[in-house]
């Protein structure tokens with residue numbers, strides 16, 4: 001390209017042309033002379049001859065001129081047609097064209113350039129070309145211009161133009177440097193629109209970089225399933241380089257863990273829905289298995305036929321391992337690796353269902369070690385733990401496949417022995433278990449020995465039984481074994497149990513006892529261990545039995561729990577507690593008292609009215625002196641009702657506490673709805689917390705939760721000073737338990753309160769901790 005439009009040349013054959021012209025003019029004059037009148041006289045003739053010749057010459061010239069004019073006119077027409085053609089070509093060229101002068105000003109520009117810049121071509125004239133070039137590309141343009149004409153010159157340069165609307169467009173620029181007639185330098189420039197190509201290039205660079213740098217492994221196959229592309233993450237996850245897998249089938253990643261039906265399902269979903277999401281195991285090049293979560297999509301061409309499959313996958317092996325670890329943590333005792341209470345409950349349910357189905361017997365064995373406390377106290381917890389591990393192993397060894405040995409916590413275990421045809425068949429198994437627990441074990445370089453007391457019960461029984469009842473029976477039998485001298489087993493006697501229950505704890509007997517005033521309340525103090533004062537007392541019912549002495553509530557409350565008597569007795573407790581508060585108040589002791597409310601009592605529709613009536617009998621008391629404790633389990637049974645009830649009592653000034661908290665597995669959503677003032681952590685977590693780190697975590701969780709819900713938290717079952725100190729460190733200052741005081745008759749409480757002092761170690765513990773919950 002030279003930048004110059006070719007101009008049409010006029011005819012150059014002038015010599016030949018004028019000869020021909022003259023000949024044509026001569027011929028024309030001769031033809032005209034034949035038509036002139038002739039002259040006879042000689043002088044006239046001579047003169048006439050000269051004039052004639054001159055005329056002839058003139059005529060020839062005139063005609064010659066006319067012909068020349070005609071020729072010129074035609075040439076001019078050709079010329080202007082050629083010029084118009086040239087301008088059309090110039091203006092409509094598929095690229096922007098322009099020339100600049102020695103100052104870089106645009107002299108002329110075609111319409112295409114105007115269109116490229118979003119302006120009219122006329123408006124470009126007199127402007128500097130640079131002003132249309134993006135700032136970032138100005139340097140490149142100057143460098144390009146400077147090297148024009150050098151042998152090593154780049155033929156083109158790519159840069160971005162700034163358009164009128166502020167956008168940018170990529171062009172390829174090609175220039176030629178010339179000297180004009182005055183010897184001044186000029187540039188002829190052509191600018192080709194390459195915007196689409198550049199953007200497509202950028203897109204594909206981006207796509208390629210995303211493909212290569214994606215965290216997920218990517219594998220693309222053709223429709224026939226051969227691998228056509230993989231990325232770097234693919235290599236990282238699978239161990240295969242791209243070259244090793246291109247052209248091969250993804251089958252090479254198969255772990256062998258999934259059967260043909262797995263892949264059949266995958267393919268059918270892929271064909272049906274166009275994509276499939278699945279978790280699967282694959283095999284690494286090294287042979288190891290790894291888990292991936294993977295999405296496979298079918299890519300269809302414009303015709304609709306599948307062209308490729310694209311698989312995106314991430315390695316989730318660690319996640320799966322974590323999940324398995326969590327599952328293990330939830331179901332197994334971390335010390336002995338035996339199933340925990342939760343898994344035991346599941347296994348026991350299964351074993352009961354199976355026993356019923358197969359018509360076989362099932363033995364549930366409650367096992368409590370004898371003398372284990374002495375090992376702990378004498379040799380330290382470390383050795384105690386080793387001992388438990390060794391014992392768990394020794395006892396597990398005696399079990400058959402399918403039997404379960406679980407650790408409930410501390411030194412308590414439960415064995416479930418299934419598939420028995422008779423009670424006698426269980427005997428040797430139980431004997432082995434007993435012997436295993438009593439064998440000397442080598443622990444931490446010394447030989448240690450304990451024994452166990454076993455309580456055994458069987459399933460099915462004449463009465464319908466659930467898993468909890470079975471465990472309670474076995475526990476009761478174990479207690480008998482202990483009483484009988486330990487290191488032995490005791491079989492639960494269902495018949496004897498029934499007769500004892502029937503005789504002593506009949507509904508009628510309890511109703512009579514209530515009428516005879518045989519029930520009494522004992523009071524267990526609740527204290528703030530750090531502030532050092534008594535914050536209240538819990539009223540706990542006892543039966544002062546004329547023959548059997550003081551009976552705990554576990555003996556009689558379960559008998560009446562589904563009966564109207566439970567409500568009557570419950571109201572007696574509230575009334576009695578209010579009387580006691582009033583009596584103390586009159587002596588100058590103002591002490592809040594909490595009362596336990598049974599599930600049935602709580603379900604009453606008119607609970608609040610009845611409570612109001614009871615409160616009205618003691619108008620001298622501030623209602624805030626009465627607190628109500630409901631079991632977490634009964635509160636969530638009918639959450640809507642209990643929520644309303646708690647709110648109504650709150651309006652009366654009566655606070656609620658959630659008792660035995662942690663045993664009901666309440667979800668947070670439930671808890672949030674219950675407007676209780678206090679959470680009372682169940683004593684099972686508190687009791688074992690010094691030995692069991694899991695319990696500490698649970699306590700931390702509950703205390704944190706109480707803080708989040710803005711309610712107080714109190715720990716029950718604080719049996720030692722050490723328990724108290726740890727609770728303080730965890731941020732729980734309120735406590736109740738044998739370590740502080742056992743439940744006592746009302747008359748004993750004022751003296752106890754006067755004498756009580758918090759342990760000095762508690763104050764020290766309080767120095768190192770977070771603020772209390774609540």
Ligand code: C2E
Pocket residue numbers: 524539540541552553554557570573596597598629659660683716717718719736737738739743
């Ligand atoms: P609770 O409401 O959780 O009461 C705490 C129980 O734990 C009481 O047993 C108490 O004596 C016992 N306890 C307190 N500190 C310790 C400790 O440090 N270690 C141990 N191992 N135990 C401790 P109690 O009096 O036998 O009451 C048992 C359950 O009977 C109560 O549990 C409560 O649910 C129910 N109960 C007691 N009195 C009443 C009542 O008047 N009405 C109703 N509905 N239920 C009652």
Ligand code: MG
Pocket residue numbers: 538596629659
């Ligand atoms: Mg309670």
Ligand code: MG
Pocket residue numbers: 659660680682683716
């Ligand atoms: Mg409790």
